[in-house]
Amino acid sequence: MKKPQWGAKNLKREHNVVRLRLDAGFFFERAVRSLDRHRYDKALKYFRLAVEKEPDNPVNLCNLAGILSEMGHFEESNEVLQRVLEQVDPDLSECWFYMANNAANMDDFDTAEDHLIRYLEEEPGGEFAQEAVEMLDMLAYELGRPPRKPEHKPKKEWLRRHEEARIQLESGRFLQATDTLEKLVAEYPDFSAARNNLALAYYYTGELDKAKKVIGEVLEEDPSNLHALCNLAVLAQHNGEREDRDKLVTTLKKWLPYHMEHTYKLGTTMGILGEHDIAYQLFRRILKLEKDPQASLCHYVAAAAFNTKRFLEARKYWRMAKDLDPSSKVPAFFLNQMDSWKGAPPPHLPTVSYHYQLPFEEQFSQLGQQVEKIPEQIKQNPLIRSSFFWALNHGDFDTKVQVIQVLEWIADRETEEVLKNFLMRKEEEDELKRMTLYVLKRIGAEVPFRAILEGREVMIHPSELSQEMPSWLENWERVLECCLAGMSGQYESAHMNDAQVIWADFLRQNHPSLPEIRKVEGWAAALEYVVAKLHGLSLTQKSVARKHEVSSSTVGRHVRLIEQACNVKGNSQFSWRSP
Incomplete structure (x- = not known):
């Protein structure tokens, strides 16, 4: 893998003489070029020079071992791989697999078997695990005895914890992941993978x-750490640091990843950075190498193809994804979107995300169509959870309003912590924080709350909650409470939940220009009627008006406003508008 140094200066011209930086990256590039021309002797020479420049770089050493093996120098190749394991990176378990192949090529079957067993014990689910098992069967045949089986050793405790944190990240439990990783990094400060995560x-x-700060610490110790460079580039783009972002992109474009994991990381990063053509080439390369590709990989290729205007290719790969994962809504959604986008001018076409999930707006829309299942879907689907948590931190004002309302329905420990952390973010608007206080109160979160309001940190006790909430929320909350009290004992829990969802959507659609509340009971009666109509229940505006002691005309006027804002239709055809 090419390992250019972050922060390296550009070539300088002085007195018309070009000064070349003869670093490891330079020699690596020469080696790859020689390999492409089948000049193995030259490639070996350049790989040796790259190792001389960076003797502690495991990737350079593995490249050197690889070319030595290709040229039949199996013993020297294994000496290089042994050096990696003993002096550079003891956790680079694939070296055992490479050494087994070299030993087998030298007809040293017993040693090859030992190396394969070691590899499978270190990485029972590793990239080469299936090949290692098949190779053990072949060696057993050559040795004339049954194949040996690896001992199933428990995974090292620190690796187990890191895997746990990675799963937490993928499932949207970011605070739990942060806690796990902070403790892990404190105990193992040299564990760069944990620091990157x-x-x-x-x-x-x-x-x-x-x-x-964490990325800087990783790069200070390892200036060529690909994961850290990718993370720094994404962060620079997010912060609008264009010059730093462009320098990092220039650096990353020179990389030729050696490991599949690095290729995935670089491809995803290039996609996020808008370098879609490079992302397309990288993901296509992975797809060619994968024996059993996942639907998500086909989506990555399709997204990159679409973003580079390769529309026929995009359609082909989304069809592949659909065949591989017929239960997923993602490929079908984008295939349908391609039909609706057909004929649109290129400037009006959207940029497709590389995440193998529905766009955030579509998730919101589909949840609204199954309103009674919203809390269950959000709690059980990690992709939806992570989308909402991400949108709360990185969305615009309107999106954050919607997310804060949705998080009230999850109401678990993680949600409570996310909302409490949101109160302490200096850059967030006070109105959003006051809405957050309202939701925390509704879900019964433990008080008092710490918050930064009007530029200063305050501690908000229960008696102070009402004065810190948005003034308009108090009357609107009373409407919902009045409605639910009137429905209690006469409606099912699904109906009560619909009332909350419809009311939250009505507030969202009309905020900040909400109608004036003159009488809480009038709006409560209208909300009850809308819910009853939604489910086809027998209830007239006149009867619900009489129940709440208001006029039928008041109820009718409010009903029209609610139905217009929320696009509510009778007989369970509630359609929640996309944000």
Whole structure:
């Protein structure tokens, strides 16, 4: 893998003489060029020079071992791989697999078997695990005895914790991941993978300064750490630091990843940075190498193809994704969108996200069409959870309003912590924080609350909650309470939940120009009638008006406003508008 140094100066011209930087990256590029021309002797020479420049770089050493093996120098190749394991990176377990192949090529089957067993014990689910098992069967045949089986050793405790944190990140439990990774990094400060994931956790939770600090620490020790460089580039783009972002993109474009994991990381990063053509080439390369590609990989290629105006290719890969994952809504959604986008001028076409999930707006829309299942879907679907948590930290004002309202329906410990952290973010608007206080009160969160309001940190006790909430919320909350009290004992829980969802959507659609509330009971009666009509229940405006002691005309006027704002239709055809 090419390992250019972040922060390296450009070539300088002095007195018309070009000064070349003869670093490891330079020699690596020469080696790859020689390989493309099948000049293995020259490639070997350049790989040796790259190792001389960066003797502690495991990737350069693995490249050297690889070309030695290709040229039949199996013993020397294994000496290089042994050096990696003993002196450079003891956790680079794939070296055992490479050494097994070299030993087998030298007809040293017993040693090859030992190396394969070691690899499978270190990485039972590793990239080469299936090949290693097949190779053990072949060696057993050559040795004339049953194949040996690896011992299933428990995963090292620190690796187990890191895997746990990675799963937490993927499932949208960013605060839990942050806590796990902070403790892991404190105990194992040299564990760069954990520090890179900690930087991601900080980024997801909006702690951008902390994220940048952790990335800087990784690059200080390892200036060529690909994950850190990618994370720094994404952070620079997010912060609008165009010059730094462009320098990092120039650096990353020179990389030729050696490991599949690095290729995935670089491809995803290039997509996020808008370098879609490079992302397309990288993901296509992975797809060619993968024996059993996942639907998500086909989506990555399709997204990159669409973003580079390769529309026929995009359609082909989304069809592949649909065949591989017929239960997923994602490929079908984008295939349908391609039909609706057909004929649109290129400037009006959207940029497709590389995340293998529906766009945030579409998730909102589809949730609204199954309103009674909203809390369950959000709680159980990690992609939806992570989308909402991400949008709370990085969306615009209107999106954050919607997310704050939705988080009230989740109401678990993680949600409570996310909302409490949101109160302490200096850059967020006070109105959003006051809405957050309202939601925290509704879900019964533990008080008092710490918040930064009007530029100063305050502690808000229960008696002070009402005065810190937006003034308009108090009367609107009383409407919902009045409606639910009137429905209690006469309606099912699904009906009560619909009332809350419709009312929240009505507030969202009309905020900040909400109608004046002259009488709480009039709006409560209208909301009850809308819910009853939604479910086809027998209830007239006259009877619900009489129940709440208001006039039928008042109820009718409010009903029209609610139905118009929320696009509510009778007989369970409630359609929640896309944000």
